[in-house]
Amino acid sequence: MNNDAEKILIAAAAAESGYVIQAATLAGSTFNVSGGPVFAERVSGREEARWEAAIDELVSLGYLTLTRSDKLHRIGKVTLQGYQRADSLAEPESGN
DSSP, X not given: OOHHHHHHHHHHHHSSSOEEEEXXXXXXXXXXXXXXXXXXXXXXXXXXXXXXXXXXXXXXXXXXXXXXXXXXXXXXXXOHHHHHHHHHHHXXXXXX
């Protein structure tokens, strides 16, 4: 999983709602976690593609399920598998 997808998953799992939101406006897209951080705001086409790819990766891995997807919005909810993966990412790695 790429770093952007990890950032989104960890933040969404930590937020009370567990939602990830992409909202498109004439000024550009905004990517954020409901009740949490904004990852990107009014981004360029290149940045939009970057964050969309991170969301797509989370969906394809089963860590996020899209509850709404249309021309202006994509809203995803963390799945049980996503919460479990986020927990494992947040745990400090044991090492020698």
